[in-house]
Amino acid sequence: MEIVMSVAIGLLFMAAVYLMLSKSLIRIIIGTGLLSHGAHLLLLTMGGLGGTAPPVVADGVTVSDYADPLPQALILTAIVISFAVTSFFLVLAYRAYQELGTDNMELLRGTEDYE
Amino acid sequence: MSLVFLIFIPILAALFIPLLFKRLGQIHTGWFVLLVPAALFLYYATRLPSVMEGGTYVSELSWIPSLDIAFVAYLDGLSLLFTLLITGIGALVVLYSIFYLDKHREQLHNFYVYLLIFMSAMLGVVQSDHLITLYLFWELTSISSFLLIAYWYTRDRSRFGALKSMMITVFGGLMMLGGFVLLSIMGGTYSIRELIAQAPELAQHDFFIWALVLVLLGAFTKSAQFPFYIWLPDAMEAPTPVSAYLHSATMVKAGIYLVARLTPVFALSEVWMWLVAGVGLFTMVWASFFALKQKDLKGILAFSTVSQLGLIMSLLGVGAAAYHVEGAADTYLKYAAFAAIFHLINHATFKGSLFMIAGIIDHETGTRDIRKLGGLMSLMPVSFTVALIGSLSMAGLPPFNGFLSKEMFLTAMLSLQEFNMFSMDVWWVLFPIIAWIGSVFTFIYSLYFVFHTFAGKHQPEELPKQAHEAPIGMLISPVFLAALVVLIFFIPNLIGDWLVKPAVAAIQPFLYDSPQNVDIHVSAWHGFNTELFMTLGIFAIGGLMFWTLRKWQHLYDVYPDSISLNRLYDEMMLLSYGGANRFSRIYMTGFIRSYLVYMFSFMTFIVLLTLFLNEAFQIDFSNLAPIGVYEIVILLALVGATLTILGSKSRLTAIIALGAVGYSVALLFVIFRAPDLALTQLVIETISVALFLLAFYHLPQISRKEERMKFRFGNALVALGVGVTMTLVALSAHSQKSLPSISEFYKETVYKEAGGGNIVNVILVDYRGFDTLFEIAVLGIAGIGIITMIRLRLTKKEGQHENK
Numbered sequence: 001m002e003i004v005m006s007v008a009i010g011l012l013f014m015a016a017v018y019l020m021l022s023k024s025l026i027r028i029i030i031g032t033g034l035l036s037h038g039a040h041l042l043l044l045t046m047g048g049l050g051g052t053a054p055p056v057v058a059d060g061v062t063v064s065d066y067a068d069p070l071p072q073a074l075i076l077t078a079i080v081i082s083f084a085v086t087s088f089f090l091v092l093a094y095r096a097y098q099e100l101g102t103d104n105m106e107l108l109r110g111t112e113d114y115e
Numbered sequence: 116m117s118l119v120f121l122i123f124i125p126i127l128a129a130l131f132i133p134l135l136f137k138r139l140g141q142i143h144t145g146w147f148v149l150l151v152p153a154a155l156f157l158y159y160a161t162r163l164p165s166v167m168e169g170g171t172y173v174s175e176l177s178w179i180p181s182l183d184i185a186f187v188a189y190l191d192g193l194s195l196l197f198t199l200l201i202t203g204i205g206a207l208v209v210l211y212s213i214f215y216l217d218k219h220r221e222q223l224h225n226f227y228v229y230l231l232i233f234m235s236a237m238l239g240v241v242q243s244d245h246l247i248t249l250y251l252f253w254e255l256t257s258i259s260s261f262l263l264i265a266y267w268y269t270r271d272r273s274r275f276g277a278l279k280s281m282m283i284t285v286f287g288g289l290m291m292l293g294g295f296v297l298l299s300i301m302g303g304t305y306s307i308r309e310l311i312a313q314a315p316e317l318a319q320h321d322f323f324i325w326a327l328v329l330v331l332l333g334a335f336t337k338s339a340q341f342p343f344y345i346w347l348p349d350a351m352e353a354p355t356p357v358s359a360y361l362h363s364a365t366m367v368k369a370g371i372y373l374v375a376r377l378t379p380v381f382a383l384s385e386v387w388m389w390l391v392a393g394v395g396l397f398t399m400v401w402a403s404f405f406a407l408k409q410k411d412l413k414g415i416l417a418f419s420t421v422s423q424l425g426l427i428m429s430l431l432g433v434g435a436a437a438y439h440v441e442g443a444a445d446t447y448l449k450y451a452a453f454a455a456i457f458h459l460i461n462h463a464t465f466k467g468s469l470f471m472i473a474g475i476i477d478h479e480t481g482t483r484d485i486r487k488l489g490g491l492m493s494l495m496p497v498s499f500t501v502a503l504i505g506s507l508s509m510a511g512l513p514p515f516n517g518f519l520s521k522e523m524f525l526t527a528m529l530s531l532q533e534f535n536m537f538s539m540d541v542w543w544v545l546f547p548i549i550a551w552i553g554s555v556f557t558f559i560y561s562l563y564f565v566f567h568t569f570a571g572k573h574q575p576e577e578l579p580k581q582a583h584e585a586p587i588g589m590l591i592s593p594v595f596l597a598a599l600v601v602l603i604f605f606i607p608n609l610i611g612d613w614l615v616k617p618a619v620a621a622i623q624p625f626l627y628d629s630p631q632n633v634d635i636h637v638s639a640w641h642g643f644n645t646e647l648f649m650t651l652g653i654f655a656i657g658g659l660m661f662w663t664l665r666k667w668q669h670l671y672d673v674y675p676d677s678i679s680l681n682r683l684y685d686e687m688m689l690l691s692y693g694g695a696n697r698f699s700r701i702y703m704t705g706f707i708r709s710y711l712v713y714m715f716s717f718m719t720f721i722v723l724l725t726l727f728l729n730e731a732f733q734i735d736f737s738n739l740a741p742i743g744v745y746e747i748v749i750l751l752a753l754v755g756a757t758l759t760i761l762g763s764k765s766r767l768t769a770i771i772a773l774g775a776v777g778y779s780v781a782l783l784f785v786i787f788r789a790p791d792l793a794l795t796q797l798v799i800e801t802i803s804v805a806l807f808l809l810a811f812y813h814l815p816q817i818s819r820k821e822e823r824m825k826f827r828f829g830n831a832l833v834a835l836g837v838g839v840t841m842t843l844v845a846l847s848a849h850s851q852k853s854l855p856s857i858s859e860f861y862k863e864t865v866y867k868e869a870g871g872g873n874i875v876n877v878i879l880v881d882y883r884g885f886d887t888l889f890e891i892a893v894l895g896i897a898g899i900g901i902i903t904m905i906r907l908r909l910t911k912k913e914g915q916h917e918n919k
């Protein structure tokens with residue numbers, strides 16, 4: 001399973017990077033969203049996908065049966081942070097569009113001093 | 116009190132200056148500042164009797180023990196002499212500045228903070244026994260000098276001069292750091308004393324000559340030697356107290372100090388002697404020649420300072436000869452080092468007073484242009500007397516201290532005839548001749564300075580202000596220094612015993628084991644010898660040439676400005692600005708895409724290289740979870756949704772497909788037994804999709820139908836690289852665990868230690884509580900950012916585009 005997951009993670013990263021390199025601001029933000037999904041799955045896979053019980057203490061479950069709780073804790077933190085960042089990006093893009101009338105990165109080049 | 120802490124007293128005092136300036140503005144801030152150097156001077160003076168006997172003090176403060184870096188204050192004859200100069204002249208200069216800088220108009224807090232920083236830095240330079248901290252203080256003097264030169268920062272010339280001095284001295288400082296590092300590699304220590312102890316072995320090392328040249332570059336740039344002197348005349352844009360203090364009495368002598376301090380390490384080398392003596396002497400004659408071209412009073416003094424620094428430098432170079440001669444203490448070669456230190460003291464007294472007079476003239480007449488000045492003698496009698504004493508001392512006339520050290524300078528140059536190594540037996544005769552020519556020009560510019568200002572015809576219509584004598588407070592310091600100039604002439608041997616001999620013993624430790632053994636007696640009259648005839652020649656020729664100065668001074672204008680060193684500096688600066696700009700524009704395109712491509716490619720490259728070099732890539736097939744049907748179905752949905760995003764025509768489709776990816780991930784969490792994650796992911800994903808739609812679906816202006824993304828091969832290649840790298844990393848990370856996971860600890864202790872059943876929750880709020888705290892902080896910051904972005908109204912107002 002881990003090998004299949006690794007390939008899927010690679011695919012997510014690939015799509016994310018490809019989107020982030022595009023011209024449209026909304027695609028870049030979608031790209032960052034995909035990137036965080038990929039990162040979450042990567043964390044999960046690194047810890048191993050074994051374990052037959054969720055990491056909640058229960059009777060009759062031995063310690064070795066729990067799924068690894070550490071990646072889960074890290075992912076939980078990461079999900080919340082990626083949400084915060086994504087929403088900030090979105091509002092930034094929204095305002096940039098409102099002010100400048102475009103979401104094309106080629107036109108958003110703010111370096112006229114050097115021209 | 117520990118010596119090493121004393122170094123930091125001025126910088127600590129600087130902390131209170133802004134407060135004093137704000138709260139007690141009616142009292143000139145300088146009065147408070149004056150206490151610092153005055154108290155330090157008195158304290159250090161109490162160390163004088165024991166240092167005179169050859170005693171030394173060491174005090175150490177560890178700074179970075181793992182790198183063996185420490186502040187080491189080492190007080191011997193040489194460092195005590197400089198310390199007294201720094202604090203003594205410092206006190207006089209602060210006193211002078213109280214009357215020079217107006218308390219209502221000037222930003223005194225800036226000025227005195229910079230000045231106190233400089234004082235600490237300079238004390239650090241002359242007392243550090245540790246090469247690295249010496250370098251640190253060295254650069255701090257450059258920085259504080261930069262700030263002081265640019266004190267009137269609204270003037271273009273000030274900023275230009277500040278930058279120029281910074282560029283040149285910091286360049287030298289960096290070279291010097293290289294030399295220091297080489298020295299420490301060769302000697303295995305950062306301590307200067309320990310390096311001196313192993314000097315003969317160091318001279319055999321391959322790095323020796325490199326270290327020597329690099330250290331000299333630092334010393335020559337700081338002490339304004341040819342060809343680096345060009346920063347000093349431009350540094351005259353600083354307020355005059357600064358010029359008198361930094362650019363004549365102390366900072367520019369840091370290079371002299373360094374050469375003197377390291378003489379025992381390098382003196383065995385022929386290159387050292389030729390470079391130090393040769394460059395010094397050439398600087399002396401070059402700068403004294405061009406001093407006569409200057410029209411600005413401070414310009415004349417700047418060139419004169421360069422010339423005098425060259426003189427002292429050349430004496431130190433000649434002093435190195437004493438290392439090569441058996442029984443040098445019995446020959447005339449012994450005079451060079453003594454003359455160097457003696458002249459250093461004398462120069463500080465007469466040049467300090469001359470700078471202050473130049474400041475007074477500027478202050479009271481409104482100009483420093485020597486062509487407009489003249490005839491001030493009767494209007495400013497006290498200033499004239501001080502200027503006359505200083506100038507005649509500089510010219511080398513009795514009864515002033517300059518006469519004594521100038522005589523010794525000539526003695527030392529003539530003593531080279533006793534030295535027959537390093538092809539000196541052929542070339543030695545050049546030294547006294549060049550020294551003599553330099554002295555003639557020194558004589559002329561000294562008279563030029565004083566008589567063209569104070570004698571001749573008064574031109575009141577040329578002066579911006581009605582000239583009158585300076586207030587008494589401003590005259591105290593220069594009068595005091597002028598009195599010293601005369602006094603030293605009459606008690607040279609007292610000064611010699613107190614200050615010069617301990618310093619000489621520190622420069623030439625192999626020659627003298629204690630200051631008492633320095634067998635030199637200074638006397639104004641030593642019969643009809645060569646020196647005396649040379650001096651008489653200087654007076655005669657110099658007097659004649661000064662008499663006819665107006666006839667030949669215009670010859671200086673023949674020399675074209677286009678081939679000057681200043682021009683070279685300007686061109687180099689332009690070239691480096693332009694070159695750096697052009698170079699960075701090649702890759703700084705302004706497109707985010709380009710920067711992301713750099714980052715992603717570089718990251719891919721580094722990670723793959725590391726995997727390859729450490730042979731870290733491996734797949735462990737033994738410890739895999741089984742592949743189930745549900746997982747495959749969800750993964751297929753995930754991949755399908757991802758591809759949909761890539762191929763979608765409209766934003767809406769892409770947003771919904773992103774939601775699908777998120778929900779698939781949530782389902783995967785369910786399958787992999789992570790219920791908390793699944794719940795969180797579901798909630799967050801729902802809100803995210805809603806937000807996306809809010810932001811873009813409800814914007815009417817944006818067209819919903821978009822071009823499909825054009826396929827770009829370059830982007831695809833980078834993306835593929837990143838994807839493959841991540842797959843490899845995921846496989847390798849899963850397949851090998853170098854250390855046992857801390858998860859086992861959490862699993863075992865969660866109930867009895869933390870009293871919770873849900874391990875993930877307990878980890879978040881208990882074991883890794885700070886993580887969660889900062890996570891909340893990030894969320895809060897993002898929230899504030901979002902509110903700001905929504906409320907922010909970038910309305911364009913008239914006249915808001917000053918930078919355009």
